[in-house]
């Protein structure tokens with residue numbers, strides 16, 4: 134069944150796809166906002182049809198970008214509640230419940246970013262030089278909170294090719310009054326000797342503690358490891374991936390070649406292949422700790438966060454897995 138969704142919902146989906154809305158936390162908040170708008174705009178009269186319509190809207194939002202698990206987790210925050218409560222709600226109640234759950238998620242997410250700052254800033258000392266990559270609200274919350282607490286810090290920010298999110302980062306930090314230097318991604322090892330700690334964000338944290346973040350993060354973690362510089366990842370608990378518990382792999386988004394070279398270049402050299410992966414995976418061995426809104430954990434404790442936060446999703450996945458195994462052994 135094809136439904137007509139409000140233009141605002143289609144626009145949010147397009148803005149996520151085109152990266153006008155970007156960063157795992159912002160994407161998650163935009164996703165639930167889109168579901169709220171869709172729910173309130175529903176004009177039908179059947180509860181069952183409303184549920185199908187919401188599933189349709191969810192699918193559209195989920196198809197925008199594949200890597201950040203905050204997106205499916207945010208959609209599941211709404212849809213799992215809707216599915217659990219649907220039989221006890223009237224249509225009007227279901228619509229306003231979706232709106233309320235969306236507001237609740239957005240409030241939680243914004244507070245989580247603040248809490249990560251408050252919890253994580255303790256890892257930065259006055260006099261430290263911090264290196265960050267891309268543009269992560271959670272990582273920036275840690276750095277800015279440390280500075281606001283009176284710590285005298287310096288920041289190196291990678292420019293983050295090909296989309297240059299590092300430019301957003303340096304503008305934000307400079308506006309706060311922080312001593313910040315923009316460096317090419319390829320200069321990370323050159324500057325690592327001056328760095329005391331690395332703070333980055335995450336799009337997805339896997340059950341084994343591996344972190345998926347902007348392309349280049351794993352290279353930074355390697356250089357930090359070699360120089361014995363600590364690496365901290367700032368990530369809300371909704372960036373932990375329940376699917377990875379049963380061994381599902383995280384899809385790494387590959388973006389268009391025109392983000393790397395011009396259309397003219399492509400036309401002029403048609404035999405040259407261009408690859409543009411947007412994210413990479415940093416193994417847990419290269420991460421000292423993950424700063425969440427609930428506390429700081431070793432990457433090896435990621436599974437405990439998943440057990441606590443996503444018990445329902447894990448149960449659901451284990452059930453599916455059991456069914457799959459039973460089917461295979463029949």
Ligand code: RUB
Pocket residue numbers: 155156157158159201266267268269270271272298333334335336346347348411
């Ligand atoms: C953004 C990116 C960020 C994480 C965390 O990639 O990799 O480090 O999403 O961000 P893109 P936040 O620009 O491709 O979306 O802490 O803001 O959720």
